[in-house]
Amino acid sequence: MKISRGATITEPGSTALEETGSWRTFRPVIRYEKCIRCMICWNFCPEPAIEKKEGENYPVANPKLIKMPVPVINYNFCKGCGICVNECPTKAIDFVREEK
Amino acid sequence: MNYEDMEFFAPGHRACAGCAAPIIVKWALKIAGPKTIVVNATGCLEVFSTPYPHTSWRLPWIHTAFENAAATASGIDAALKAIGKRDDINIIVFGGDGGTSDIGFQSLSGMAERGHNILYIMYDNEAYMNTGIQRSSSTPFGAWTSTTQVGPSKPLGKEEFKKPIADIMAAHRIPYVATANPAFLPDFKAKIQKALSIKGPKFIHTISSCTTGWRHDPSKTIEIMRLATETGIFPLWEIENGDFSKIRITYMPKQRKPVEEYLKPQGRFRHLFNEPEKIKEIQRMVDEWWARFEVKS
Numbered sequence: 001m002k003i004s005r006g007a008t009i010t011e012p013g014s015t016a017l018e019e020t021g022s023w024r025t026f027r028p029v030i031r032y033e034k035c036i037r038c039m040i041c042w043n044f045c046p047e048p049a050i051e052k053k054e055g056e057n058y059p060v061a062n063p064k065l066i067k068m069p070v071p072v073i074n075y076n077f078c079k080g081c082g083i084c085v086n087e088c089p090t091k092a093i094d095f096v097r098e099e100k
Numbered sequence: 101m102n103y104e105d106m107e108f109f110a111p112g113h114r115a116c117a118g119c120a121a122p123i124i125v126k127w128a129l130k131i132a133g134p135k136t137i138v139v140n141a142t143g144c145l146e147v148f149s150t151p152y153p154h155t156s157w158r159l160p161w162i163h164t165a166f167e168n169a170a171a172t173a174s175g176i177d178a179a180l181k182a183i184g185k186r187d188d189i190n191i192i193v194f195g196g197d198g199g200t201s202d203i204g205f206q207s208l209s210g211m212a213e214r215g216h217n218i219l220y221i222m223y224d225n226e227a228y229m230n231t232g233i234q235r236s237s238s239t240p241f242g243a244w245t246s247t248t249q250v251g252p253s254k255p256l257g258k259e260e261f262k263k264p265i266a267d268i269m270a271a272h273r274i275p276y277v278a279t280a281n282p283a284f285l286p287d288f289k290a291k292i293q294k295a296l297s298i299k300g301p302k303f304i305h306t307i308s309s310c311t312t313g314w315r316h317d318p319s320k321t322i323e324i325m326r327l328a329t330e331t332g333i334f335p336l337w338e339i340e341n342g343d344f345s346k347i348r349i350t351y352m353p354k355q356r357k358p359v360e361e362y363l364k365p366q367g368r369f370r371h372l373f374n375e376p377e378k379i380k381e382i383q384r385m386v387d388e389w390w391a392r393f394e395v396k397s
């Protein structure tokens with residue numbers, strides 16, 4: 001590899017080209033029908049591998065919440081730490097072993 | 101302008117699953133916004149966020165040695181001033197506990213004394229994690245590390261007390277010093293915001309759990325950091341202009357939990373449970389710290 005002068009890196013955020021999803025041994029799976037869209041999982045995901053998306057097409061715990069954004073896990077980056085599973089106040093995130 | 105929905109720290113970094121450091125960084129940057137220059141001392145954060153030729157940072161970022169993170173930031177402050185562009189640009193330093201309380205301390209103290217307009221954030225995982233969990237001056241009393249081994253002749257782990265770095269920074273009489281904990285996110289965000297709104301040197305000491313070095317399940321990162329504050333071991337406070345008499349406790353536990361609840365889930369304290377006297381000693385130190393804030397009923 002040719003090293004740039006001063007080892008400068010000119011492409012911001014380029015670790016996003018290198019996925020870390022293969023690190024996972026357990027997969028967090030959001031059960032949207034139990035999700036109250038509080039975004040606590042999004043607050044605490046260290047990667048971050050949880051994205052905030054428009055929620056209208058997702059199942060919802062309470063119809064009043066349908067306009068609120070939902071958390072969507074990006075499995076290309078989720079390392080399966082389980083913080084979201086542990087912190088979710090409604091236990092809406094299952095943690096399932098990855099199969100080969 | 102609110103940048104909370106933007107991510108200035110990209111995924112794909114190589115932090116261990118469950119590391120708290122990226123949570124600290126992503127929130128500090130969401131509050132600071134795009135007009136920010138980051139200086140990063142050597143350590144886990146620097147190593148896992150910049151696997152050459154890639155970077156997780158979406159802001160100008162510079163890596164420095166341990167000794168000179170605050171000196172580099174001081175230079176950036178002076179240079180921006182010289183070219184007339186000092187207004188509304190944040191300069192934030194991230195340093196580990198080794199890089200801050202030990203090796204980079206002289207340049208940090210100099211930055212504070214000269215009055216540079218910089219926010220220094222120390223993410224405290226309480227050891228030299230990147231090189232294999234060696235003790236630092238910020239490692240707490242009783243903790244196992246790879247250089248405070250536990251054995252029959254040394255049942256305790258580290259025998260010395262944690263250096264009170266935030267108190268030491270407050271003693272520099274800089275405008276703002278705070279302790280923070282990402283598990284208490286609204287308080288954490290408010291402190292970053294407040295620090296950045298004040299001109300001059302600011303120092304924030306934030307707890308940063310390390311699943312690898314603290315020896316706990318990665319899913320427990322936030323839970324354990326929350327316990328650090330709920331047990332009173334890591335109190336949340338702020339001090340302005342070094343006025344210790346006006347210290348503001350920003351989270352007052354209604355009923356402090358026993359320290360065991362924080363120690364128990366961490367392998368680095370496992371041996372203490374054979375030394376109940378030592379746990380009592382830790383509890384006594386915590387009680388002593390809180391005595392002046394708690395009204396006895």
Ligand SMILES: Cc1ncc(C[n+]2csc(CCOP(=O)(O)OP(=O)(O)O)c2C)c(N)n1
Pocket residue numbers: 142143144145166195196197198199200203225227228229230231236
């Ligand atoms: C002067 C110097 N001594 C030793 C090292 C090797 N080293 C690299 S990272 C590191 C650990 C840093 O500890 P800390 O600042 O607490 O950050 P952490 O890795 O724990 O996040 C050490 C000792 C170095 N890079 N420079």
Ligand code: SF4
Pocket residue numbers: 030034035036037038039040041042071087088089090091092093
């Ligand atoms: S923490 Fe649980 S309830 Fe809250 S947004 Fe995430 S999945 Fe939904």
Ligand code: SF4
Pocket residue numbers: 028044045046047048049050073077078079080081082083084085
């Ligand atoms: S398991 Fe960890 S990495 Fe994966 S989405 Fe949850 S918090 Fe993020």
Ligand code: SF4
Pocket residue numbers: 114115116118119120121144145148225229230309310311312313
């Ligand atoms: S060793 Fe600790 S501080 Fe370093 S990346 Fe892993 S969890 Fe984070």
Ligand SMILES: [Mg+2]
Pocket residue numbers: 196197198224225226227228229
């Ligand atoms: Mg450290």
